[in-house]
Amino acid sequence: MSEELEQKIREEAKKLLESGEVRLVVGWGKGSAPFKTTPVFIDKPEDVDKLVWNPACTNNLAVYLPQLVKEGTIGIVAKPCDTRAVVTLLQEKQIERENIKVIGVACSGIIDESALKRAGIDLAEVREIKIDGENLLVTTNSGTQTVPMTQAEKEACRICEHRTPVFADVTIGEAPTAVEPEAVENMGTPEERRAFWAKQFERCIRCYACRQVCPQCYCAVCFIDRNDVRWTSKKPTPAENWMVHMGRALHLAGRCIECGECERACPMDIPLMKLNREVAEHVEKLFEFEAGMDPEAAPVFGRFEPDDPDPNEH
Amino acid sequence: MTEEKTEQTTKDGDWKPIILGILCNWCSYAGADLAGSSRLKYPPNVRIVRVPCSGRVNPLYVLKAFQKGFDGVMVLGCHPGDCHYAKGNYFARRRIMLLGELLKSVGIEPERFHFEWVSASEGVRFAELVNEMTETLEKLGPFAGVDNSAEEKSKAEIR
Amino acid sequence: MADKVIAKTDLAKWIAELASKFTVIAPEAGEADHAQWKEVTSAEKFNYVPGRYAMAAKEFLLPAYEVLFRYKKDSLEESLPEDEKTTIMMGLTLCDARAIQVLDSVYLDGKFKDPYYAARREKLALIASVCDKPRWSCFCTSVGDLEQWAAGVDVLITDIGDSIYIHPVSEIGEKIAEGEFFRTPTEEETKKKNDIWQNLIALPKKPFAGQDIYKMVDWDDAIWSEIAKKCVGCGACSYLCPSCSCFDIQDEVSGDIVERFRCRDTCQFTDFTLMGAGHNPRPEKTMRVRQRIMHKFKYQIEQFGMLGCTGCGRCVEACPVNIDLREVLTEIVEREKVEAGKN
Numbered sequence: 001m002s003e004e005l006e007q008k009i010r011e012e013a014k015k016l017l018e019s020g021e022v023r024l025v026v027g028w029g030k031g032s033a034p035f036k037t038t039p040v041f042i043d044k045p046e047d048v049d050k051l052v053w054n055p056a057c058t059n060n061l062a063v064y065l066p067q068l069v070k071e072g073t074i075g076i077v078a079k080p081c082d083t084r085a086v087v088t089l090l091q092e093k094q095i096e097r098e099n100i101k102v103i104g105v106a107c108s109g110i111i112d113e114s115a116l117k118r119a120g121i122d123l124a125e126v127r128e129i130k131i132d133g134e135n136l137l138v139t140t141n142s143g144t145q146t147v148p149m150t151q152a153e154k155e156a157c158r159i160c161e162h163r164t165p166v167f168a169d170v171t172i173g174e175a176p177t178a179v180e181p182e183a184v185e186n187m188g189t190p191e192e193r194r195a196f197w198a199k200q201f202e203r204c205i206r207c208y209a210c211r212q213v214c215p216q217c218y219c220a221v222c223f224i225d226r227n228d229v230r231w232t233s234k235k236p237t238p239a240e241n242w243m244v245h246m247g248r249a250l251h252l253a254g255r256c257i258e259c260g261e262c263e264r265a266c267p268m269d270i271p272l273m274k275l276n277r278e279v280a281e282h283v284e285k286l287f288e289f290e291a292g293m294d295p296e297a298a299p300v301f302g303r304f305e306p307d308d309p310d311p312n313e314h
Numbered sequence: 315m316t317e318e319k320t321e322q323t324t325k326d327g328d329w330k331p332i333i334l335g336i337l338c339n340w341c342s343y344a345g346a347d348l349a350g351s352s353r354l355k356y357p358p359n360v361r362i363v364r365v366p367c368s369g370r371v372n373p374l375y376v377l378k379a380f381q382k383g384f385d386g387v388m389v390l391g392c393h394p395g396d397c398h399y400a401k402g403n404y405f406a407r408r409r410i411m412l413l414g415e416l417l418k419s420v421g422i423e424p425e426r427f428h429f430e431w432v433s434a435s436e437g438v439r440f441a442e443l444v445n446e447m448t449e450t451l452e453k454l455g456p457f458a459g460v461d462n463s464a465e466e467k468s469k470a471e472i473r
Numbered sequence: 474m475a476d477k478v479i480a481k482t483d484l485a486k487w488i489a490e491l492a493s494k495f496t497v498i499a500p501e502a503g504e505a506d507h508a509q510w511k512e513v514t515s516a517e518k519f520n521y522v523p524g525r526y527a528m529a530a531k532e533f534l535l536p537a538y539e540v541l542f543r544y545k546k547d548s549l550e551e552s553l554p555e556d557e558k559t560t561i562m563m564g565l566t567l568c569d570a571r572a573i574q575v576l577d578s579v580y581l582d583g584k585f586k587d588p589y590y591a592a593r594r595e596k597l598a599l600i601a602s603v604c605d606k607p608r609w610s611c612f613c614t615s616v617g618d619l620e621q622w623a624a625g626v627d628v629l630i631t632d633i634g635d636s637i638y639i640h641p642v643s644e645i646g647e648k649i650a651e652g653e654f655f656r657t658p659t660e661e662e663t664k665k666k667n668d669i670w671q672n673l674i675a676l677p678k679k680p681f682a683g684q685d686i687y688k689m690v691d692w693d694d695a696i697w698s699e700i701a702k703k704c705v706g707c708g709a710c711s712y713l714c715p716s717c718s719c720f721d722i723q724d725e726v727s728g729d730i731v732e733r734f735r736c737r738d739t740c741q742f743t744d745f746t747l748m749g750a751g752h753n754p755r756p757e758k759t760m761r762v763r764q765r766i767m768h769k770f771k772y773q774i775e776q777f778g779m780l781g782c783t784g785c786g787r788c789v790e791a792c793p794v795n796i797d798l799r800e801v802l803t804e805i806v807e808r809e810k811v812e813a814g815k816n
């Protein structure tokens with residue numbers, strides 16, 4: 001099934017390149033390990049065989065769009081979450097509709113190395129991974145292990161409600177049967193929450209991988225880097241780290257499309273999706289707005305309604 | 315560690331809550347002014363910052379205040395419909411409501427953050443707000459939502 | 474110097490003994506991959522698992538945040554580390570131990586000796602651990618000679634099952650491995666240790682092993698822009714790299730106290746080379762990617778005579794877009810072969 005979709009993706013990419021509609025197609029290519037892929041930038045029709053589609057196609061390629069579209073129309077292979085990122089970029093006028101061609105792909109979940117490790121897989125022993133229904137088959141040096149996708153996938157995928165692209169010029173594949181997204185676990189009393197997040201942010205080394213992989217973090221000068229106004233210091237103390245992550249969560253409110261790349265990219269395994277998911281739920285509850293669904297919609301904090309939730313009623 | 319500090323300082327009676335008040339110039343600041351000229355009593359625990367409009371309030375201010383150790387923050391603006399700049403408080407309403415939820419998500423007690431509408435004639439109300447908040451915070455204790463131990467250590471070392 | 478063996482059940486005694494005479498730091502127990510270096514006073518806090526942890530030894534020698542001095546009105550207070558006791562770093566891998574030597578070449582270099590680094594380094598003893606199996610990203614054998622690396626630590630330990638095999642290397646190493654809870658190793662135990670060592674140095678070498686990469690990396694190579702296309706410019710590779718040591722110095726005012734501190738920085742950040750007047754000699758990502766690789770594989774050899782990379786694989790695992798340094802180097806070397814073949 002995966003191979004069929006892969007073939008279709010290559011065909012679509014070839015069409016776009018041959019017709020000259022796009023100057024290049026950004027998609028995923030083979031990575032340096034069986035459980036990895038890497039972004040590839042195809043500008044020749046004969047190179048489309050470099051494109052792959054498998055449960056390791058994790059990168060949100062929309063992160064490259066604002067820069068790439070400056071030099072012509074770009075084709076992008078996009079998972080449903082990635083298409084939501086494209087929609088948000090359109091809403092915020094970072095890209096123009098006529099400058100992109102979206103090859104949307106239906107998705108049943110993307111694996112996460114940390115999750116695989118927790119499921120007891122030794123990554124050094126892995127030879128091949130393959131999706132089989134709701135399971136991941138991991139072939140290692142000592143045999144094949146079956147890991148349910150719910151254990152092998154990114155946290156963001158585990159709670160994902162969008163298995164089909166929400167916006168695309170062409171959609172490949174069909175949504176797998178609807179999965180009941182698992183609720184985010186309740187984190188308890190205010191004290192428990194404070195203790196939890198204090199422990200998490202303490203680990204932050206301020207590498208900014210989370211920010212750099214995020215398609216929504218495109219500011220020319222991020223608030224973290226500003227010197228004219230010092231929102232936060234460069235020293236990685238728990239207090240400064242708190243400010244960085246809270247500020248980021250705030251700036252992503254109503255914009256985060258929950259692809260989970262931030263959490264995956266974090267070298268210190270900070271569970272960023274927990275926070276981003278909660279914020280997204282607040283936005284949905286307060287303003288009935290879901291990020292990245294309608295390219296014509298105005299950004300949620302760029303407008304208001306007369307009957308918005310009011311502090312007096314809350 | 316900061317919880318220990320709570321025990322010590324309240325026993326000594328030294329700690330008093332510090333509240334940051336971000337007030338819009340035309341309504342809430344005028345209201346606070348009225349409280350003053352009416353000689354209404356309210357605790358000196360609030361530090362007021364005047365902004366032209368609640369819509370100008372960058373939610374990062376509130377985060378920064380908590381990061382720096384304020385025990386409570388209040389953002390006050392004009393009632394919806396009365397904004398001097400017509401729409402500013404409507405934008406603020408969305409932003410600041412969301413901010414309130416974010417703060418709760420990371421365990422900052424809802425009593426520490428207040429977002430209210432206070433008009434220029436509501437001097438009494440302003441005084442009440444500050445009174446209530448100060449009382450509540452005195453019972454709640456110092457803000458412990460951010461681990462400032464590294465910064466405290468820095469300050470202690472040079473003294 | 475005689476080799477010794479200690480039963481794992483006696484480990485607690487050894488650590489207690491060490492903790493009484495020295496400051497012992499080790500990866501904290503229970504935190505798995507991203508264990509931080511913490512002080513241990515008992516065996517419960519030290520969970521010895523051979524292998525590489527996320528945090529390299531540089532976290533101790535070059536803390537992510539270090540105050541250089543503070544001043545207030547007329548008083549200036551320097552913050553040189555003043556620990557009297559020797560610090561023992563326990564459980565680091567050989568790639569990390571080698572990385573310390575690379576850092577030494579930078580920070581203890583002649584008249585540019587860094588007093589903060591030097592103060593910590595002088596009092597540091599290393600108990601390195603032999604890895605029992607490689608991670609998927611490891612390539613230490615392709616960038617150096619492990620026998621040589623092992624000679625640079627103070628004690629080398631190997632997990633041989635119920636016990637730990639101890640090989641003191643230096644004088645300090647001898648002192649560290651002292652106590653009645655040690656005994657002479659049996660022939661079987663020595664063989665087990667040797668097998669593990671042989672297994673480690675048998676890690677297959679990559680095509681770039683033993684090559685003079687520093688002669689092959691080229692300023693004008695098209696490979697830099699190829700990599701830069703997908704690089705997202707985060708700092709993960711250089712932050713986690715055990716031999717990357719770039720820092721930023723900032724002054725911060727808090728009330729009436731000014732604090733000058735040093736913190737991590739990376740050549741991968743856009744503003745790393747941004748100057749006060751606004752000029753940035755490396756404004757493009759291609760330039761920054763080139764800088765990282767040429768620094769590690771060319772400039773460091775030319776300046777200090779040793780390769781900057783120790784093959785720990787952290788950058789390979791951390792890169793969110795799977796820029797695999799091993800593939801980059803292989804490509805450079807293979808292309809060089811093709812070029813040479815033509816000539």
